Amino acid sequence: MIRLDAVARQPLHLGTQPDAGWLTDTHRFIPGSVVRGALAASWLGRFRGPRPDTSSDDEFLRLFEGGLRYGPLYPSDDALRPLSVFGCKYACDGDAPVDAAFTEDLPARCPACGSPLEASRGSVTGGQAVENTRLELDRDGRAVEGKLFTRRALAAGTRLTGLVDGDLDAECGWLGEPDLLVRFGGRRSTSGLTELRATPVDERPRFDGYDPASRRLVLRMLSPGIFLDGLGRPSWFPDLVEIGTLLGVGTTVASAYLRPATVGGWHAASNLPKPRDFAVAAGSVFVLQLDGDPGVVGLDRLWRTGTGLRRAEGNGWVSLDRWRAPAPIQQPSRSARRRSDALVIEVLGTGVGAEFVSDLRAWAQTGGGSDAQAGQRVLLGARRYGSLGESRLNVLRKALDLPPDEAAGLAQRLSEYLVVQTSRRGARR
Ligand SMILES: [Zn+2]
Structure with missing residues (x-):
C-alpha cells in the first residue's frame, strides 16, 4: 500500500x-x-x-x-x-457520537442538550x-x-x-x-x-473493528460498493463467499447500515461511458458474524482486496478500523475573511491587479523562498510595478505577507474577479 x-x-x-x-x-x-x-x-x-x-x-x-x-x-x-454512527440532531457542542455497530445500548437522547439522536448520513x-x-x-x-x-x-x-x-x-x-x-x-x-x-505504508491498520471475544467484524465502506447476488442481480450485500475466502473463515451478516448510490464512470482506454451501476454508498457499514478467528493475515487480505465489482475504478474500499470522531478543525476566523475581502478591493485599486495576480499565485506556492524579505524586494522592484507609489506598493506587500493558503485564496478571488471584468468588456471568454 x-x-x-x-x-x-x-x-x-x-x-x-x-x-x-x-x-x-x-x-x-x-x-x-x-x-x-x-x-x-x-x-x-x-x-x-x-x-x-x-x-x-x-x-x-x-x-x-x-x-x-x-x-x-x-x-x-x-x-x-459511518452510517452506523448516531449523534445529536443539532450537533451541539456536547455531542458525543455513538457507533451502533459496536453497542446495543444507544442512548435515547443527546446527553448534553436532550435533543433526539440522529443517524449519520455519511457526511464528511x-x-x-x-x-x-x-x-x-x-x-x-x-x-x-x-x-x-x-x-x-x-x-x-x-x-x-x-x-x-x-x-x-x-x-x-x-x-x-x-x-x-x-x-x-x-x-x-x-x-x-x-x-x-x-x-x-509500513504499518498495518489497527483492525480494531474486529472483536475476538464476539467474533464480530465491523466493515465500513470508504467508497461505494457494487455487489451482485448469486443470480447476477444488483444486491445490497457483498459476496460473503468471497469475503469468507479472504478471511479464511465463514461469515454471515449480523446487521447493516446502508444507503443506496449509483456509480457511473468513463472508460479511459475506449473513451466510452461505463454503465451506471447500483451501489451501496460510501459510509455504509456491515457487521459480520464470523465462524472463527480470521487472524491478522485474514483481516489484512480482506483490507487489501476490498469487496465488490469495479474495484480498479476506486470502488469497494473498506476499512476494518473502528471509527473515531475526528478532532474539530480550525475554521479561518471571520476577521481573516474580512481582511481578505478588503484586500481584494485594495489590490484592484492599485491598477496592476492583472499583473500582480500571477505573481501572487507563484508567491503563494513558494512562500517567497528562503529569504522572503529579499524575495519581496526583488518582486516589487520589477519594472511592471515601477510606476507605483509607496502606498500602493504597501498594498501589494500586505498581500505578500499573508500565509500561503490565504495568499492563494486571494489570488484566486482576484483572478475570478478579473475574468468577470474582462468578459464584460468582451475582451476575453
Ligand atoms: Zn446535543
Whole structure:
C-alpha cells in the first residue's frame, strides 16, 4: 500500500451537477475514480506524447485499467462518518457520537442538550469549503435580477489523504517523484491544482473493528460498493463467499447500515461511458458474524482486496478500523475573511491587479523562498510595478505577507474577479 497526501494549491471543485440552479456545490473528498483519472492524465502528460492511443498501451492498462486500486482521498482517515454512527440532531457542542455497530445500548437522547439522536448520513468533516459568488451585470453595471451564482470549492491549502494499493518500489515508482502535481476536477487553470506526496505504508491498520471475544467484524465502506447476488442481480450485500475466502473463515451478516448510490464512470482506454451501476454508498457499514478467528493475515487480505465489482475504478474500499470522531478543525476566523475581502478591493485599486495576480499565485506556492524579505524586494522592484507609489506598493506587500493558503485564496478571488471584468468588456471568454 501507498499513502497519498495531497495539498490543494488552488481551490478544488469536485464532482457536482452543474445544473443545480444558482449553487454549485463540491464534494468534501476526492473519489477514487477522480484520483485515478487525474493520475492517469498526469502519467500520460509525463510519459506519452499528445493524444496518445492508450487502447494497446500495456503499461497504461496495467497502471490504470488493471489490478491497481486507487482509494478516495479524505481530509482524514475518519472524516467520513459511518452510517452506523448516531449523534445529536443539532450537533451541539456536547455531542458525543455513538457507533451502533459496536453497542446495543444507544442512548435515547443527546446527553448534553436532550435533543433526539440522529443517524449519520455519511457526511464528511474536515474539508473547508469556500464560496465564490458572482453576479451578472447589465450594460449599465446594474445587477441582473436572479443572475447570482455561487460556486463552492474546497479551499486552497486543504489537505487530503488516502491510499493506493500498489508497490512504490516497483510498479508505482513514478508516484514517488518529488513535486508531483495533478489537477483534480477542473478544466480551468484557476482551480484543481494539487500537490501529491506518496510514501510507502509500513504499518498495518489497527483492525480494531474486529472483536475476538464476539467474533464480530465491523466493515465500513470508504467508497461505494457494487455487489451482485448469486443470480447476477444488483444486491445490497457483498459476496460473503468471497469475503469468507479472504478471511479464511465463514461469515454471515449480523446487521447493516446502508444507503443506496449509483456509480457511473468513463472508460479511459475506449473513451466510452461505463454503465451506471447500483451501489451501496460510501459510509455504509456491515457487521459480520464470523465462524472463527480470521487472524491478522485474514483481516489484512480482506483490507487489501476490498469487496465488490469495479474495484480498479476506486470502488469497494473498506476499512476494518473502528471509527473515531475526528478532532474539530480550525475554521479561518471571520476577521481573516474580512481582511481578505478588503484586500481584494485594495489590490484592484492599485491598477496592476492583472499583473500582480500571477505573481501572487507563484508567491503563494513558494512562500517567497528562503529569504522572503529579499524575495519581496526583488518582486516589487520589477519594472511592471515601477510606476507605483509607496502606498500602493504597501498594498501589494500586505498581500505578500499573508500565509500561503490565504495568499492563494486571494489570488484566486482576484483572478475570478478579473475574468468577470474582462468578459464584460468582451475582451476575453
Ligand atoms: Zn446535543
